[in-house]
Amino acid sequence: MAVTEERPGTWIGKPVARKEDAKLLTGQSRYIDDLTLPGMVFAAVVRSPFAHARIKSVDVSKALEAEGVVGAFTGADLADDWAASLPCVWLVTEDTKQPMHRPLATDKARYAGDGVAVVLAETRAQAKDAAELVEVDYEPLPAVVDPEEALAEGAPLLHEELDDNRSYTWTLKTDNADDVFSAAPVVVKERYRQQRLIPNAIEPRGVLAQYLPAQDEYTLWSATQIPHILRFWLAVVLAVPEARLRVIAPDVGGGFGSKLNVYAEEALALVLARRLGRPVKWIEERSEGYLATIHGRDQWQEIELAADEDGKIRGVRVRLTVGMGAYLQLVGAGTPILGAWVYGGAYDIEAYDFECVGVFTTTTPTDAYRGAGRPEATYAIERAVDALARRLDMDPVEVRRKNFITEFPKTIAAGLEIDSGDFHGALDKALELVDYEGLRREQAERRERGDGKLLGIGLATYTEMCGLAPSRILGVLLYAAGGWDAATIRCLPTGSVQVFIGTSPHGQGHVTTFSQIVAERLGVPLEQVEVIHGDTSTMQLGLDTYGSRSLAVGGVALWNAAEKILEKSKAVVAHKLEVSPEDLQVEHGRFTVAGTDKAMTVQDAALHAFTAHDLPDGMEPGLEATFVYDPPNFSWPGGAHVAVLEIDPETGDVELRRYVAVDEIGNVVNPTIVDGQVHGGVAQGIGQALFEEAIYDEDGNLTTGSMLSYIVPTAAELIDLELDRVSAPSPTNPMGVKGVGETGAIAAPAAVINAVVDALAPFGVTDVEMPAKPERVWRAIQEGGAR
Amino acid sequence: MRRIAVTVNGGRREAEVEPRDLLVYFLREGLGLTGTVVGCDTSSCGACTVLLDGESVKACTLLAVQADGREVTTIEGLASNGQLHPVQQAFHEAHGLQCGYCTPGMVLATVSLLAENPSPSDDEIRHALEGNLCRCTGYQNIVKAVKAAAA
Numbered sequence: 001m002a003v004t005e006e007r008p009g010t011w012i013g014k015p016v017a018r019k020e021d022a023k024l025l026t027g028q029s030r031y032i033d034d035l036t037l038p039g040m041v042f043a044a045v046v047r048s049p050f051a052h053a054r055i056k057s058v059d060v061s062k063a064l065e066a067e068g069v070v071g072a073f074t075g076a077d078l079a080d081d082w083a084a085s086l087p088c089v090w091l092v093t094e095d096t097k098q099p100m101h102r103p104l105a106t107d108k109a110r111y112a113g114d115g116v117a118v119v120l121a122e123t124r125a126q127a128k129d130a131a132e133l134v135e136v137d138y139e140p141l142p143a144v145v146d147p148e149e150a151l152a153e154g155a156p157l158l159h160e161e162l163d164d165n166r167s168y169t170w171t172l173k174t175d176n177a178d179d180v181f182s183a184a185p186v187v188v189k190e191r192y193r194q195q196r197l198i199p200n201a202i203e204p205r206g207v208l209a210q211y212l213p214a215q216d217e218y219t220l221w222s223a224t225q226i227p228h229i230l231r232f233w234l235a236v237v238l239a240v241p242e243a244r245l246r247v248i249a250p251d252v253g254g255g256f257g258s259k260l261n262v263y264a265e266e267a268l269a270l271v272l273a274r275r276l277g278r279p280v281k282w283i284e285e286r287s288e289g290y291l292a293t294i295h296g297r298d299q300w301q302e303i304e305l306a307a308d309e310d311g312k313i314r315g316v317r318v319r320l321t322v323g324m325g326a327y328l329q330l331v332g333a334g335t336p337i338l339g340a341w342v343y344g345g346a347y348d349i350e351a352y353d354f355e356c357v358g359v360f361t362t363t364t365p366t367d368a369y370r371g372a373g374r375p376e377a378t379y380a381i382e383r384a385v386d387a388l389a390r391r392l393d394m395d396p397v398e399v400r401r402k403n404f405i406t407e408f409p410k411t412i413a414a415g416l417e418i419d420s421g422d423f424h425g426a427l428d429k430a431l432e433l434v435d436y437e438g439l440r441r442e443q444a445e446r447r448e449r450g451d452g453k454l455l456g457i458g459l460a461t462y463t464e465m466c467g468l469a470p471s472r473i474l475g476v477l478l479y480a481a482g483g484w485d486a487a488t489i490r491c492l493p494t495g496s497v498q499v500f501i502g503t504s505p506h507g508q509g510h511v512t513t514f515s516q517i518v519a520e521r522l523g524v525p526l527e528q529v530e531v532i533h534g535d536t537s538t539m540q541l542g543l544d545t546y547g548s549r550s551l552a553v554g555g556v557a558l559w560n561a562a563e564k565i566l567e568k569s570k571a572v573v574a575h576k577l578e579v580s581p582e583d584l585q586v587e588h589g590r591f592t593v594a595g596t597d598k599a600m601t602v603q604d605a606a607l608h609a610f611t612a613h614d615l616p617d618g619m620e621p622g623l624e625a626t627f628v629y630d631p632p633n634f635s636w637p638g639g640a641h642v643a644v645l646e647i648d649p650e651t652g653d654v655e656l657r658r659y660v661a662v663d664e665i666g667n668v669v670n671p672t673i674v675d676g677q678v679h680g681g682v683a684q685g686i687g688q689a690l691f692e693e694a695i696y697d698e699d700g701n702l703t704t705g706s707m708l709s710y711i712v713p714t715a716a717e718l719i720d721l722e723l724d725r726v727s728a729p730s731p732t733n734p735m736g737v738k739g740v741g742e743t744g745a746i747a748a749p750a751a752v753i754n755a756v757v758d759a760l761a762p763f764g765v766t767d768v769e770m771p772a773k774p775e776r777v778w779r780a781i782q783e784g785g786a787r
Numbered sequence: 788m789r790r791i792a793v794t795v796n797g798g799r800r801e802a803e804v805e806p807r808d809l810l811v812y813f814l815r816e817g818l819g820l821t822g823t824v825v826g827c828d829t830s831s832c833g834a835c836t837v838l839l840d841g842e843s844v845k846a847c848t849l850l851a852v853q854a855d856g857r858e859v860t861t862i863e864g865l866a867s868n869g870q871l872h873p874v875q876q877a878f879h880e881a882h883g884l885q886c887g888y889c890t891p892g893m894v895l896a897t898v899s900l901l902a903e904n905p906s907p908s909d910d911e912i913r914h915a916l917e918g919n920l921c922r923c924t925g926y927q928n929i930v931k932a933v934k935a936a937a938a
Contacts, residue, residue: 017879025875027822027862031888034821174921202922203888253824253888254922286827370869496924507886507923672882676924680885683925707920709830715913715926 001669003498011520015672018512019526020505029251032206032223037279041070042210043272044127045265045282046117046134047291048109051143051362051700052156055116055136062133063119068126070092071276072119072134075104083239083269085502087328089229089480090334092358093440098169099159099360100326102236103264105272109138110158110326111363112700113291115264119278120272147323147359148300152668158326158360160461167324167333167358172340174413178317184306188388193769194299194376196323196694197687198290198704199369201506203253205293206283209269213277218245222266225255225694226544229330230675231536236447238270245270249534252506256684257368258293259506260546261330263291287706295694296369298323299336303343303380305388306351311399313388315351316413318380320341324358325365332367333358334479338465338547339373341414344379346423346463346638347403352413361762366547370684374464382460382750386757387766396754397436400427400461408728418463421638422664425726427461430640430662433722439644447762454647456759459640459749466739467552467635484630485549486541487558489518489565490622493610496528496601503540503554504534508741509673510550516669517735521562522602523589541628548635548739551669556733557629564625568606572623573615576600576608633732635739639663641682643751647759652778654690654756660722661747666729666738674740675723681744682721687713688745689752691771760784791855795820796864798841803850810844811835814861822862822891825921833919836892837861843899845918862891865898874898874936883932885923893919897933906937 025030048055060072079102086101104115112741117134121127142156149155150165158165208221218240221232224230227247235242252259265282273280285294290398299322306315322336336356344352385403389396404423411417431437436457443455468474469483488500501517503510515529532538542554566586573591576579577598584591589602610616612621644658661678691711695703704710729736749770756772757765763784768777788803795818802817814820814837823846826834834838835846838860865872871879874897884890893916900907907915912933913926921929 018882020887021879022886024884024890025862025871025878025894026866027820027891029822029887031821031824033825034815198918199887201886202822202832202920203886204826252886254886256922286829286832477815508930665800676882676885676928679925680923684922706829707827708829711922712831712922714918714920715916715930718913718926720909720927720930721925 011516011526012669014516014670016512016526016670018509019515020509020511031203031251031253032208032221033283034540035208035221035250037208039211040281041120041122041276042124042127043118043120043280043282044131046119046131046136048112048114048116048138050109050138050140050781051112052141053109053138054141055105056139057137058117059135060117062135063130064128066126066133068122069120069130070120071272072117073479074117075102075106077270078104079106082237084237086237086264086267088328088332088333090331091478092170092333093168096333097162098328099162099188103267112702113364114326118268118272120276143362143698144535145361145363145696145698145700146342147298147361150359150361151321151357156362161163165360167328167360170337170356172352172354172414174352177315177317177351177353177480177784181306181317184314185309186307186391187292187304188307188384188391189302190384190387192301192383194301194379195770196298197296197369197692198694198710199256199258199296201254201256201258203545204284204286204289205259205263207266207269208279209273210279211270211277213271213297216244218270219248219264220270221248221250223252223259224249225252225259225504225506225537225546228502228533228542228544230262230266234267234270234759236763237267246537249504251486256370256507257296257372257546260368261294290702290705290710291364294329294367295325295364296366297376298366299376301376301380303384305384306333307388309392311388311392311394311402313347313403314350315403316344316349316381317353318355322354322356323361323363323366325361327365329365329367332365334527335366335368335372336376336444337373339377341412341416341462342374342377343381344412345378346405346461348405349413363696370681371742372547372740375685375746378464378746379750380460386754387697390766395458396518397431400459413506416465418636419631419633419732420728420730421463421636422726422728423461423638426638426662426664429638429724429726430642430660431451431749433724434642434644434660452550454547454759456645456647456755457749458643458751458753458755458758460754461640462747463636463638464743464746465634465636466548466742467631468547468549469634470632476681481543482541483553484628484631485543486626486628487554487555487561488539488626489561489624491565491602491606493607496520496530497522497524498781499529499531499558500539501531501554502535502556503545503550505545505550508545508550508677509670513551513669513673514555517555517558518562520588521559522565524603548741551737552635552739553629555737556735557627560629561625561627564627565602565623568623568625569602571616571619572605572608573600576614631732635730637663637738637740637743639667639743639747641747641751643755645759646778647756649781650779652774652776654772654777656686656719658722659719661744662724662726663743664726664728664741665740667736669737676744677740678723678744679721681742682748683713683718685745685748686718686752689749689770689772691717693771789804789852795859796860806850806852808851809847809922810849810851810854811846811931814846820861820863824888825889826888831920833892833896834889836895838895841902843896862894863879865894877932877936881928881932881935883924884927889919889921893921893929897936899938
């Protein structure tokens with residue numbers, strides 16, 4: 001493969017072609033459904049067709065008689081196998097209501113897709129056929145799919161043990177908020193919808209579980225982003241010793257948050273493998289996944305800006321009503337809260353007042369989907385800033401420039417500290433790239449002459465908090481775990497290096513990026529660095545991949561582990577060369593003694609540390625180091641995105657013409673991989689803005705139940721993006737890096753919808769709900785009135 | 788059960804299959820060629836794309852018996868003598884893949900496209916690949932890879 005020639009010390013910042021590609025390009029990858037074990041059986045889950053129904057009886061007897069069937073279980077059959085509910089790790093307030101969530105429902109089905117029984121058979125087809133024979137007697141109950149309606153008096157109650165459908169109310173308010181709002185000469189109030197989204201990783205979920213009774217040992221292979229977190233929580237749910245449970249993430253085909261969970265099927269497969277004494281595989285079908293895998297967003301947002309007449313924003317007030325779905329999934333309750341600190345955007349705001357209500361509805365649970373709370377926040381503030389600009393008859397650029405945070409570190413009104421940024425730089429560059437002035441002139445001319453197509457220009461300037469997360473802050477926020485990550489470097493005697501990482505990539509290219517870090521620091525050829533991940537037996541320490549954390553936390557852990565390797569190498573080398581350690585200079589893993597030709601590399605030191613023939617007194621043999629890095633702050637990327645589009649007023653069709661993204665993400669290890677992350681993030685953000693929407697009817701049926709009705713954008717819907725960067729390296733970590741995985745999804749919905757609204761300004765249109773489908777745009781034009 | 792004979796990646800394979808068996812499961816489970824993957828149940832995503840007599844087809848919408856007497860190329864059959872096919876090489880160099888799950892289908896759809904249209908425009912590429920979904924790349928580097936492979 002075309003890895004370029006080895007030049008020590010030039011790896012960081014270099015667009016190295018990916019080491020992980022070869023197997024993925026040749027069919028030698030191993031995704032979950034590619035794995036088989038002797039004696040393996042297949043599981044099929046029987047799911048409720050009703051959004052809300054009492055389960056009066058479940059009869060698996062006919063299924064048990066079907067060909068190939070080796071077992072069939074109801075929720076009641078397995079009720080005693082669970083030592084605890086499927087977890088929610090972030091109960092955001094002391095009084096957050098967390099209902100019991102069993103892998104199979106026992107009393108009621110609470111969403112269409114809630115599992116009620118499971119059937120196991122020798123083949124996939126037999127399991128599926130037999131699942132059809134399970135007879136369930138349901139008593140249908142009224143559904144409620146809208147979170148606001150679920151809060152209303154008399155709404156159908158999902159969990160009888162709770163008084164109502166409210167899970168929690170979370171607030172964050174500065175003392176000055178009410179005063180600032182009552183004194184403000186201008187208050188803009190807006191209401192937005194964050195539609196429900198389906199993540200759509202192209203690989204469906206799946207699990208394979210094995211139990212060895214003689215050893216009392218469990219192994220779970222899962223298409224997951226979080227093998228370490230999964231092991232911890234499955235040990236709790238099943239009450240098995242964590243040390244006897246091994247979780248392996250094989251090659252994983254995308255996640256975007258959808259594989260960041262502790263799912264019913266993961267717990268079920270382990271329990272069923274134990275009961276049957278045979279390995280159990282379950283592979284999700286796509287339409288099944290639309291019901292059984294978490295959804296994203298589903299918020300009603302109200303946002304108010306308090307401002308001066310000159311456009312200076314003084315305060316932000318936010319009220320969110322968020323659909324949790326039927327149960328609290330792993331981070332479901334906390335997902336909207338991840339946006340709570342960035343509804344003030346990139347702006348210097350003195351007063352802040354945020355409230356979020358989490359609500360149960362008879363729908364598939366929601367949880368973290370790419371951006372998780374921050375796309376919603378960015379959308380609200382960026383749309384509201386445009387609304388303020390309209391109110392004051394200012395250019396949206398001018399309002400933004402007037403309000404940017406310019407000095408860092410900056411403690412924001414919401415309470416956290418933004419360590420670095422360059423919002424003016426990003427916006428200036430984006431406007432120059434897109435030729436903003438020229439576009440505005442073109443727009444004015446076209447409006448003047450009544451051009452058939454409506455030109456729209458939309459901005460989104462953003463900052464976001466990612467790189468999850470400082471453990472102490474997570475503790476204060478009642479999150480049940482820490483936010484550190486870990487890396488181990490093991491220098492083998494023959495020169496190659498094993499790197500064990502606690503993050504768990506599923507497309508992000510960690511193998512390449514992390515190899516570059518090691519090659520840079522230790523001077524080891526890139527090809528001799530082997531990055532190992534995704535198996536709790538080879539790397540015990542890790543908190544996995546989500547929240548744009550892998551480089552900003554795990555990568556820094558690796559950087560620091562390399563520092564430890566260099567320290568020990570230095571002692572080994574000094575002893576061997578019979579010089580004082582202070583006399584050694586090191587560059588990219590090569591130690592030299594000034595004024596002499598004496599030199600040794602880290603690889604030489606590894607051999608000496610291995611033979612241990614001549615080490616300093618008391619030194620442990622071997623050259624290996626682990627570093628566990630707990631970030632002192634979040635990671636704060638930022639940037640400016642500009643969308644340019646045209647709308648056909650006759651049809652409402654929106655055609656994206658250009659999309660410019662200038663991101664500020666600190667230092668970059670591999671620009672090609674970073675560009676790829678931005679491409680994918682923006683594509684998903686454009687998807688939210690223009691195409692994607694999970695729709696439930698009033699009876700709680702998911703009417704967008706397959707890829708035929710839920711529109712995942714194809715190549716034909718998207719365009720080439722124009723990317724650039726500015727850099728304000730993070731002072732929080734020694735690499736100066738920031739997260740990037742979610743920036744595109746965070747900025748794009750706001751940029752695109754601001755452009756849609758901008759295009760429709762001559763019609764007096766001020767809002768188009770996402771996704772801005774042709775019908776919706778056309779209606780907005782009709783209701784907005786004539787040009 | 789029915790006996791079929793299919794030339795897969797240049798080798799003749801005979802097997803007994805159920806009339807209802809899909810080609811994709813015949814390849815994956817019958818022949819162990821797991822490079823062809825399944826991404827949906829509605830023929831929407833194209834992850835299972837293979838070449839049938841040189842033309843791209845979705846192996847989840849074809850029965851194994853329909854391949855009887857014909858030639859199938861899967862991703863495993865594309866590289867030769869340890870050398871990546873030019874399309875595979877172009878995807879690597881252009882960073883046209885991230886998680887890799889759509890990649891076999893995307894690569895084979897590209898091979899088929901370039902056989903029909905050796906120098907497609909951006910627009911032609913984007914429309915030709917409409918049947919193959921990717922959620923990671925936003926397609927930008929896929930289009931770039933296809934252009935590079937065509938050049």
